[in-house]
Amino acid sequence: MTVSDPVVETVVATIGRSATEIRQGLIGRRGTVDEENPSGETQAEADVWADELLGDRLTGIGGIGQYASEERAAVVDCGDDPATTDAYAVAVDPLDGSSNLTSNNTMGTIFGVYDAALPARGDALVAAGFVLYGPITTMVLATDETVTEYELSGGERTVVERDLTIPAEPVVYGFGGRVPDWPDDFRAYAREIESELKLRYGGALIGDVNQVLTYGGTFGYPALESRPEGKLRLQFEGNPIGYVVERAGGRSSNGTQSLLTVEPDALHDRTPLHVGNDELIDRLEAALA
Ligand SMILES: O=P(O)(O)OC[C@H]1O[C@](O)(COP(=O)(O)O)[C@@H](O)[C@@H]1O
Ligand SMILES: [Mg+2]
Ligand SMILES: [Mg+2]
Known part of the structure; x- marks a missing residue:
């Protein structure tokens, strides 16, 4: 199942394909670098690497005008200005929970596609989602239309749940x-x-x-x-x-x-x-x- 907006679909497909590589690339990148991110937190080698990988790929997508990441101080301009054109901005947390690398526990990648220049309000999002590096790699993607869960494998994105909703009874x-x-x-x-x-x-x-x-x-x-x-x-x-x-x-x-x-x-x-x-x-x- 693909997203109807072609630019959003390209972003989602790019992140989906990159997830397998990010997962594989975590091996040998469990240390920290001698740098802090803009939030003042020590960066893991994998944080910096995943940001560069996603930055290189997402800034090259036509229709994307800005890229921003938790690991970079400033917004990267990479196309038309989202404030004045119909270009979108993409913001990512390349590795969420990267301190879990040390103990080999779950981590993720978070992304949002904004129809506004960054920083923007969340109600300017046209799509957002996350990759979960669990025992298997999955993606949850929300758009204006629906929320879908996929399994990611070998560059393919396979739907496992359509119209995902939060269960009514909290547990x-x-x-x-x-x-x-x-x-x-x-x-x-x-x-x-x-x-x-x-x-x-x-x-x-x-x-x-x-x-x-x-x-x-x-x-x-x-x-x-x-x-x-x-x-x-x-x-x-x-x-x-x-x-x-x-x-x-x-x-x-x-x-x-x-x-x-x-x-x-x-x-x-x-x-x-x-x-x-x-x-x-x-x-x-x-x-x-
Ligand atoms: O170590 P704490 O204080 O429990 O914080 C955990 C929280 O911090 C985070 O790891 C922050 O995310 P990053 O790893 O992207 O900096 C969240 O994923 C998590 O919910
Ligand atoms: Mg995070
Ligand atoms: Mg992070």
Whole structure:
């Protein structure tokens, strides 16, 4: 099943084909480099390598005017200006959860295709999705039309689930950050959820969100006492994940409003991030109000 917009389809196909190579290329790239990314985090060799690989390929696609990545300070202009033409901008988190390379746990690649110049609001997304490097490599893709899950193998993208929706009955939850660093109102909400749902936390947003999409429930990386702005990045993580979960029938929130309506100030802005079944996100917002 292909996407009807040919530019979006080319982006998705390019990321799908690159995923097999990225997965293979992780071998021998589990160390860190002596550099920090624009968020001040130590880069893994694989972060830098995956960003270069995706950057080279995505900037060459006709109809793509900007490329931005969690691993680069500035937006790369690579075609017409998305602000004034119908070119799109692509933003990626080349490797999400790359600290999991050390322990050989799940990681992902996140992407968003924006019909606006970056940084942009999430409601300017025309498509977003992620690759999950689990026991098998899968992709979840959301467009205006639907959410689809694929298996990726040998450069092929095979549909495994059409019209993916979040199950109505929540089962799992995962919350990031250290408990003593959680604000009191979030901690009180978390205590309730802990007594209702089953804990799943793997340290890669993609792995944890995919469990929520599979079983129902919620994932949150809240505002912390030490970091009120949260940990995750709006353009590269919050917007695309919020878009996928909302398209799948759930909700996203920064604590007070949909992630897709947050006005960005800068490319590497962070945000508290909450996604999941709508009644859980309603409860979260009520708890933080
Ligand atoms: O180590 P912590 O604090 O649990 O943080 C885990 C979170 O950080 C991240 O690893 C950040 O993503 P990156 O690896 O792309 O920087 C998320 O995937 C994950 O949800
Ligand atoms: Mg990430
Ligand atoms: Mg990353």
